[in-house]
Amino acid sequence: xxxxxxxxxxxxxxxxxxxxxxxxxxxxxxxxxxxxxxxxxxxxxxxxxxxxxxxxxxxxxxxxxxxxxxxxxxxxxxxxxxxxxxxxxxxxxxxxxxxxxxxxxxxxxxxxxxxxxxxxxxxxxxxxxxxxxxxxxxxxxxxxxxxxxxxxxxxxxxxxxxxxxxxxxxxxxxxxxxxxxxxxxxxxxxxxxxxxxxxxxxxxxxxxxxxxxxxxxxxxxxxxxxxxxxxxxxxxxxxxxxxxxxxxxxxxxxxxxxxxxxxxxxxxxxxxxxxxxxxxxxxxxxxxxxxxxxxxx
Numbered sequence: 001x002x003x004x005x006x007x008x009x010x011x012x013x014x015x016x017x018x019x020x021x022x023x024x025x026x027x028x029x030x031x032x033x034x035x036x037x038x039x040x041x042x043x044x045x046x047x048x049x050x051x052x053x054x055x056x057x058x059x060x061x062x063x064x065x066x067x068x069x070x071x072x073x074x075x076x077x078x079x080x081x082x083x084x085x086x087x088x089x090x091x092x093x094x095x096x097x098x099x100x101x102x103x104x105x106x107x108x109x110x111x112x113x114x115x116x117x118x119x120x121x122x123x124x125x126x127x128x129x130x131x132x133x134x135x136x137x138x139x140x141x142x143x144x145x146x147x148x149x150x151x152x153x154x155x156x157x158x159x160x161x162x163x164x165x166x167x168x169x170x171x172x173x174x175x176x177x178x179x180x181x182x183x184x185x186x187x188x189x190x191x192x193x194x195x196x197x198x199x200x201x202x203x204x205x206x207x208x209x210x211x212x213x214x215x216x217x218x219x220x221x222x223x224x225x226x227x228x229x230x231x232x233x234x235x236x237x238x239x240x241x242x243x244x245x246x247x248x249x250x251x252x253x254x255x256x257x258x259x260x261x262x263x264x265x266x267x268x269x270x271x272x273x274x275x276x277x278x279x280x281x282x283x284x285x286x287x288x289x290x291x292x293x294x295x296x297x
Contacts (some may be wrong), residue, residue: 008042009067011035012050013075016068017159019057019148019270027156044186071241075295093122099136100145103228103248104272105129108160109145112292123285136277142286150269155275159295163268166204169245169258181241181261184208184215187243191240193231206243208265214263271295 014024015035018021025032043050050064060068073175100109105127113125128141135145136155147164151157168181174191181187187206195204203224208215221240225231235249235258242249252258274293276286 005042005045008045009071010075011038012042012064013068013071014062014075015039015051015058016060019059019156021058022153023151026153044202046147091122092120092288094283094285095124095126096143096283096285096289097126097128097141098143098145098289099128099130099139099141102129103245104145105184106162107247108272110211113289116292120285120288123288125289129282134281142283143274143276143289145274148273150271151273151275154275155294157273158293159271159273159288160293161271161295162276164268165246165268166207167249167253167260168241168243168262168266169235169249169253169260170241171236171257172259174238174240175259175261176224184210184217184262184265185261187217187219187241190221192219193233193240193242194219194221194224194225195228195243198226204243208262209267210265232256 011024011028014027015021017025018027020030021035021039025035028035039051046063046067048063050067052059052061098109109127113127117123117125135185136142145160146157148157168187178190181190184206192206196202199203203218205221206217208217222235223231223239225234228244231244232244232248232252234240235244236252241261249258249260253260272291276282276290282290
């Protein structure tokens with residue numbers, strides 16, 4: 001395999017993982033136009049279209065998906081071996097400061113770092129899980145775990161989990177009293193349990209999609225909360241409809257304590273990512289954390 005083709009395939013993999021030419025360019029340290037030119041050159045060389053482009057996202061074609069299925073594990077294995085060789089004789093150590101949300105910390109970060117510090121006692125991890133979208137440089141964090149919709153284009157982002165769905169949920173007794181919404185517009189006649197992620201921030205709008213068109217609802221209700229767990233408790237108590245990531249309520253749905261509504265209007269979106277500034281001069285501890293957290297489907 002010649003060097004140019006290997007580089008082009010690496011670019012294709014980056015675009016697929018980032019779902020965006022611009023973010024792939026930041027990850028690779030090249031411009032968006034250079035990424036686009038490389039993908040066109042690769043498609044011309046292979047003779048098939050590999051990616052579908054739209055204003056919102058980039059997705060692989062059937063041919064692209066087949067190629068990526070072969071590429072991803074091979075590149076991951078190669079990257080792991082290179083990193084192992086690079087760090088021969090270098091024992092990861094030092095402090096890594098991470099900002100995250102409580103759900104992301106519980107589901108993704110904590111299981112990894114709990115084992116990591118056992119494997120590498122010289123590594124220390126500081127976690128701030130208040131959910132604020134901190135400025136990494138200003139607040140002196142090394143990295144953050146954020147949802148795909150909150151990623152900044154000037155940061156490198158590595159997926160740490162699968163795509164997510166939001167779920168509108170309510171207790172059965174609430175729906176018996178107030179009726180079941182069949183369209184997002186119906187929510188305007190319901191009590192909705194809202195969230196404000198930080199004291200000086202806006203109330204979170206509920207976002208749905210119908211036939212490729214985004215529907216944004218600004219709603220009202222008896223509570224505005226900043227803790228997803230408290231929203232879940234308010235929903236279970238019958239105070240109204242909540243809008244939470246599906247994993248937060250999956251157990252309640254399985255037991256029948258809560259019911260999901262409007263599921264057909266809640267498509268999957270980019271899940272949690274570990275993001276950080278730049279790719280050079282990363283500490284050995286941060287490199288280790290990135291590798292341990294990286295989601296491998």
